[in-house]
Amino acid sequence: MKERERARWRCRRGLLELDVVLQRFMDKHYAALDEAGIRQFEMLLDFPDTDLWHMIVQKDEDEGKADLQPVLRLLQSV
Template sequence: MEPLIDARAMSKLRWRCRRGLLENDLFVERYFARHPAGFTADQARGLQVLMDLSDNDLLDLLLGRTEPSGELARPDVVTVLAQMREAPARPT
């Protein structure tokens, strides 16, 4: 298994993931909550690529209105996007 990024890199990544649309922030915060131990370098790279998108383009991907294509169709981005799209666990 790939090692996790260090605490400083994780802090920078969290800061970088702040978005202008509340809907995107909800997806991002849920993703961070699911990975409390941190992210691998691949996950961090995939997330950074997604954060380079405009808010509307990111939301379209998160909601499944569009699929990654071109430069976005990379394994790290596709994996992170699939993880972010996962529905939250329902309480029992």
């Protein structure tokens, strides 16, 4: 539970749109993530707001982030 609350706290960002998407993700998908999914989500939260937002709205098509795609697709679905 502590890990979930820490992740929820990290979802509080500077962009309102990003806050909304991340909170919906937490409500819908976070509890079902396995260890690898949680690590991917934590790695995504390390990105600056604008970079993360561009990835979510598919403006950043960088193949170098292929290892983050499973969780990124879930974020894009909310």
